[in-house]
Amino acid sequence: MLDLDCGLSFDLAQDKDFFSALPARAAVCLIELRDANAEPLLIRTQDLQRRLQRLLGPSDPTSKRLNLRAVASLVRYRLTGSRFEQIFAYYVHAKRIFPERYQSMLRLKPPAVLKVSLRNAYPRCYVTRRIPVDDAGSPTAGAYYGPFASRRSAEAFASSALDFFKVRRCQIKIRRDPSFPGCLYSEMKMCLAPCFAGCSKEDYDAEVHRLVQFLDTSGGSLHDSLEHERESASEALDFERAASLHKKIEKLDDALRGSPELPRRIEDLGAVILQRCAEEQTIGVYAVSGGWLAEPAFVRFAEIAGQPRSAEHIFREYLETAATRTEARAAAATAATGRSEGNLSEHLWLLARWYYSNPREGEIFFRERDWPYRRIMRGCSRLLAPRPERDPGSTTAPTSGH
Numbered sequence: 001m002l003d004l005d006c007g008l009s010f011d012l013a014q015d016k017d018f019f020s021a022l023p024a025r026a027a028v029c030l031i032e033l034r035d036a037n038a039e040p041l042l043i044r045t046q047d048l049q050r051r052l053q054r055l056l057g058p059s060d061p062t063s064k065r066l067n068l069r070a071v072a073s074l075v076r077y078r079l080t081g082s083r084f085e086q087i088f089a090y091y092v093h094a095k096r097i098f099p100e101r102y103q104s105m106l107r108l109k110p111p112a113v114l115k116v117s118l119r120n121a122y123p124r125c126y127v128t129r130r131i132p133v134d135d136a137g138s139p140t141a142g143a144y145y146g147p148f149a150s151r152r153s154a155e156a157f158a159s160s161a162l163d164f165f166k167v168r169r170c171q172i173k174i175r176r177d178p179s180f181p182g183c184l185y186s187e188m189k190m191c192l193a194p195c196f197a198g199c200s201k202e203d204y205d206a207e208v209h210r211l212v213q214f215l216d217t218s219g220g221s222l223h224d225s226l227e228h229e230r231e232s233a234s235e236a237l238d239f240e241r242a243a244s245l246h247k248k249i250e251k252l253d254d255a256l257r258g259s260p261e262l263p264r265r266i267e268d269l270g271a272v273i274l275q276r277c278a279e280e281q282t283i284g285v286y287a288v289s290g291g292w293l294a295e296p297a298f299v300r301f302a303e304i305a306g307q308p309r310s311a312e313h314i315f316r317e318y319l320e321t322a323a324t325r326t327e328a329r330a331a332a333a334t335a336a337t338g339r340s341e342g343n344l345s346e347h348l349w350l351l352a353r354w355y356y357s358n359p360r361e362g363e364i365f366f367r368e369r370d371w372p373y374r375r376i377m378r379g380c381s382r383l384l385a386p387r388p389e390r391d392p393g394s395t396t397a398p399t400s401g402h
């Protein structure tokens with residue numbers, strides 16, 4: 001997957017031919033050294049030719065810049081057509097070659113997610129970066145929602161969402177002690193107060209179930225429920241209650257307005273990412289299933305005209321088997337490293353890093369009941385359209401559709 005499919009031997013006597021053969025394009029590159037025991041150098045760059053001229057060109061005795069001219073033997077590289085492809089390819093090869101330090105090389109940090117700890121007798125919703133998983137690579141020990149752009153954005157969303165529910169926010173161990181004084185949220189009637197037996201276990205479980213439904217539907221379940229109550233109150237001529245419910249709906253709309261589309265229950269996180277490739281008239285297709293990135297497919301539109309299969313058929317074939325491939329990949333990752341938890345977090349990091357980038361290159365389409373194949377094909381057309389030339393007098397770069 002994402003192999004370094006190009007290579008050149010480095011010979012000091014023919015360095016001019018070597019540099020002229022290199023493309024001045026974005027790439028992921030591995031520089032192998034003559035000493036078999038020496039550690040190779042893995043880099044990513046926006047201009048392969050210029051970067052290797054710095055690393056392998058004549059050294060400057062007054063400079064402290066790294067120079068491998070005297071020790072390099074072979075250069076293997078992969079041209080990349082997008083930042084997403086580049087960071088994904090870099091991640092794959094860094095993890096394989098440097099298993100002990102690839103995370104620091106990428107500055108990899110698990111993304112923030114919301115967790116509803118369903119194993120707790122009295123669950124609460126909080127922000128975490130840790131997602132324990134089972135042998136199949138699926139999150140366990142609770143319901144997880146994300147990934148968010150940052151911990152701060154996750155906490156802000158959780159705070160606004162919990163205003164509509166009376167689920168506890170404290171971290172104390174619940175003992176159901178009537179003599180316990182409670183907290184500020186129970187005083188403000190914003191919590192069912194299980195700490196001093198202010199509610200039954202059944203009532204609290206029902207409230208948690210409402211919260212989980214809210215998160216599963218991105219707020220849709222609560223919005224529909226409030227609208228139904230408002231209509232019922234209006235029909236019963238209870239206009240005071242209808243006005244109160246209307247204000248609550250407006251508050252909910254304000255809380256949900258501007259929320260990114262990406263955060264959702266991790267097990268249900270299904271999407272497809274489209275990226276322009278370095279190869280002409282080619283689209284890189286990256287399926288996401290349960291938060292895992294499947295091995296990409298590359299659709300070469302220049303070749304499709306002479307094939308019996310249509311582009312949509314190729315997409316259907318790839319996406320309908322994506323879940324099976326990601327399950328196999330999760331199991332293989334667990335067997336190889338013994339820690340599928342970290343692997344899932346890494347894939348979510350790759351996804352979140354790209355999705356929340358600004359500007360964001362490429363297109364993403366989420367799977368609801370089925371894949372939106374027509375929209376996917378239109379997205380391919382937009383990516384394959386000639387890029388607008390930048391006006392020499394302009395100070396802003398053209399942005400890609402997404």
